[in-house]
Amino acid sequence: MKKKFLLSCLLIIMAWLPSFAQIQEPVKFKTELKTISDTEAQIVFTGNIDAGWHVYSTDLPSGGPISATFNVEKIQGAELMGKLTPQGKEIENFDKVFEMKLRYFENTATFVQKFKITDASYQIEGYLEYGACNDENCLPPTEVPFSFSGKGNAATATVATSETKAETVNQPAAENSVAEATAIDSAATVALSDNETSVQDYWTPVIKELNSYGETTSQQDRSWIYIFFAGFIGGLLALFTPCVWPIIPMTVSFFLKRSKDKKKGIRDAWTYGASIVVIYVALGLAITLIFGASALNALSTNAVFNILFCLMLIIFAASFFGAFELTLPSKWSNAVDSKAEQTSGLLSIFLMAFTLSLVSFSCTGPIIGFLLVEVSTTGSVIAPAIGMLGFAIALALPFTLFAMFPSWLKSMPKSGGWMNVIKVTLGFLELAFALKFLSVADLAYGWRILDRETFLALWIVIFGLLGFYLLGKIKFPHDDDDNTTSVPRFFMALISLAFAVYMVPGLWGAPLKAVSAFAPPMTTQDFNLYNNEVHAKFDDYDAGMEYAKRNGKPVMLDFTGYGCVNCRKMEAAVWTDPKVSKLMTDDYVLITLYVDNKEPLPEHIKVMENGKERTLRTVGDKWSYLQRSKFGANAQPFYVLIDNEGKPLNKSYSYDEDIDKYVDFLQTGLDNYKKEK
Template identity: 70%
Template sequence: MKRIFFALLFSFFTIGSIAQIQEPVKFSAELKITSDSEAEIIFTGTIDDGWHVYSTGLPSGGPISSSITIEEIKGAETDGKLTFRGSEIKAFDKVFEINLRYFEKNVVFVQKIKITAPVYQIKGYLEYAACNEESCLPPADVSFNYTNGNVEVATGNSQTGVSGVSGLSEVGSDYWAPVIKELDNFGETFGKGDIPWMYIFITGFSGGLLALFTPCVWPIIPMTVSFFLKKNKDRKRGIRDAVTYGVSIIVIYVLLGLAITLIFGASALNALSTNAIFNILFFLMLVIFAASFFGAFEITLPSSWSTAVDSKAEKTGGLIGIFLMAFTLALVSFSCTGPIIGFLLVEVSTTGSIVAPAIGMLGFAVALALPFTFFALFPSFLKSAPKSGGWMNVVKVFLGFIELAFALKFLSVADLAYGWGILDRETFLSLWIVIFGLLGIYMLGKLKFPHDDDGTKVSIPRFFLGLFSIAFAIYMIPGLWGAPLKAISAFSPPMNTQDFNLYTKEVHAKFDDFDIGMEYAKKNGKPVMIDFTGYGCVNCRKMELAVWTDSRVSKIIDNDYILITLFVDDKRPLRQPISITENGKEITLKSIGDKWSYLQRIKFGANAQPFYILLDNDGKPLNKSYAYDESIDKYVEFLQTGLNNYKK
């Protein structure tokens, strides 16, 4: 299992983002008329080096065979089975323990057709599977639609395998008609599902406070205070320069937040938050930083950088010198603040707001700048501050465990968005139980790392942190059997990834397709509840475990509504990408998540998750929408109001 896990990680880095970038197989389709009553549907495929496509009629228990599915046929009929032309390779596969047949370089599949009427229609798709020595792609298909001999070819190798998910022919149907004005009549306030700016600021501020106690930041305090007192003999000027220094720190980090948003864009940052390569890179980065904090190695920027900036600050007078000193702080502390800043930016990027990263960085910078300004104003307090030493390494190791735990969250987001199935809920919880259990043992002094002082006694705060960590690990154990674990619902994978589940109070969606769910609700005369959610949506998990598990809420949803859950960050590709025009700009919807995100924007004028909306059987709203609010009474009122309006 371990070898498979690391092989998967290696394959993602060597071949890129499988779902988004790699197209090792390209097919084209054509209808060739061979006589008045006969024709052939010919699929011509080119295969990249190192890849192969499996042949037809493989034995059961192995990979997917190449096959053709006829969805509609009028005025014609199939003549025999799907055949192939090309050099078929036969080999015994040690994994499946069967003889397999496949093609390399190129392949041609042929389906013969008998034409029985002058007017005919043949519609369907070819399905195939492609693999190399390290990994396989999801099953892909090549669609075709021929009417009266006029060819309408849908070529490509868009991967699918998603049951119940149709193409985008539904876009523009009555169900998709915008209802923004109707929501206005309910007193709708769009965007209230976004994370409040004050919350973002406080989150950034908390990150800044945490950074203050890292080994990279704490030792800089006496150095910088000494710099200002030595530079300015005049007390008033020293105070002024100290305040300027604090403002410079804030400006540097806020500019960083704005620069990241302007370079990538708010929507791009949101997309990055569920991108496979980005999340795996961040996962690996946090693991590397954790190993560094444990004492395996030191991560530092080149000393020449900070030395050059520091010396320039000494020689330069006025505001420029102070700003350069603040820049020195940012450089020297990067190895400790980098993971905290990165985690902060990823979390706020899901708001879709262009100013959210800047607000988060403002909070971070304010917390980081306050002690430097304070000690410059009151240097006598510096003498009473604890000196860096053994306790600093304890903080470092503590942060290493925390980073290791959060690293799994990023791997989980990528795993869920792309449907790999590497990190289900039991696996995630097992790893967290081990991590926090070991953290507790370390904090109690029973586990040592290379830089720990053997003679260090366990302080009272450290003792209680150790007890809390062990208690937290024990708290998570029932989750292996399906307990909700509301305290960590924002981080753990959703319940539907749990293989062994004894918990029976969950609310499950009846459909994951909007149009199919709406048709079902209309036939059965029930209102619809749409749940716009995301695999990487923290507040969505909180709502599901803190609100939906309440008996009053679950009873109404299960009995009175048709629940349709739509994941806006589902990266599984559609069978066929489609181009649409939005705000005068042509964009292409490639994934299932793209489709549902577009639906939320075009129909409801919103893009934040969680986003809950109640609809009648014509797709009209029954109440204003509901965003993140864990008040069960408010949620029950929201559902009940929708029911009352539906009955009217």
């Protein structure tokens, strides 16, 4: 009863979580002043980073995400020594979206700035600015303020420590202090210009009104389900290969005949299937324990290892085509098989399952290898185990089902050339995905040998050849001489050839959303006739609101950033849809606000936020503050629909590439606007 009560409470709490604002606080920094000598000291910033997030390092290339920077507002009796220095475990990977190598920290980030003490006493004030992202969104440039003073003598120097958090706030605090958050002093009133009236009403918080629509949370993480089913499909494909399919009836018959008790035979078959699951799940866990989740994730974006992944898949494809057989040493399987004969009970059954795993390696190895490479991109500790669980369940299922229903064995398709067709088809698919990994390395080194049109041309050829193979026009060493094409092969050929034709317009710049996750970015396309991009009418909130009011139109606010990866994904995959672009262009005034815009404001703006005074120095600071104070959110991408008086028309929208959902989001806001009018 207690367990049920606790579970009910937990479910209620989880159900209420989305109703809170979307203010996120994934990074917490501590600042500390450490005296090195009578004449030297250093300021140390130590940040604790939530799982899944990372903080970017210093001195990143232009055009990339926000670099960590040290900014001084007041300094007396001291002078800086060198630049801000990152310390600790810095990760460097190539980012396909920015097309550059980026350096960042996970779990913990440490930055150190040294300064020289030049007077008997000193004072230094300023802030650390940094950028943080996860797989779905990014925070705006965030400041960690500091203020230290001390004396030049080490014996009397003040070693001050101050705890500061990222300039993000919890939702309850945001709601309780909305009056403070909008208390902009008279010198910093937000206005269109000196000659126009104040439009501060546009900045009035609408957090409660927005919540009344039911806030949209970030897209749920479906990766584990995806990984499980990817593994399950891989296991089904492995079943229909020459290494596994012929073994099924022999194994099931063995279990049923070796015991006079039918129930015991079925129980043995179930144990056999469970042993297969245990073996492959253990393999998935072993991979993670050996390499580590973060190492797998790092390898997935490392240029050298992507070349190795590419070569591995090409070797697997050649094996499936019949160039050679990938087999484990025969003495391994013989040793395990003989050990199984010498033992009895559960151990004997487990060793038989282990023998199957070794004997079928030539067919299952390439599938498992590809699966493990794919799940490495998740960075999850248990992702390989989940993939192997799906694979093993699919592989073990027929052994248990046929043991329970032996009559089904008679209806099993007989072994034949169709199994080799499956192997060769898998070979073509492995070859196609090998190009995906080569593309990462090509972008990293700037070879430009695999631009988007080259990649698509190779895929067109691969899937075209697959179609001709399925029609019997191409033969490989292990294929039989039967020239007839079965109905399933014909439909598979039709799909493959149609997919090849579908990709042809991509050579001239068509977006090809079905392959956008695999192909190189559009920026590598040399010849592009496609032009269906949506551009904002305004990049200034107040000016855009005045225009919308004069023209009687609702407003769509796009809080974005130059370093926001998923913002670019939404613009490429969703905004280019005809329905979406028509609604955004014809029915809304689109205002795009870059929260990382470094253009300085004409004069600094002082605001009170959660009882603390904060200085807005750049245009990006201004728009970031608007997003936090008015809408109670701080992550990008963030889309919100408002009328021309600043009131919300629908729940907000974050990163989700579902076009139908986005159209519904826009249409609902438009309908609500018309009802108000």
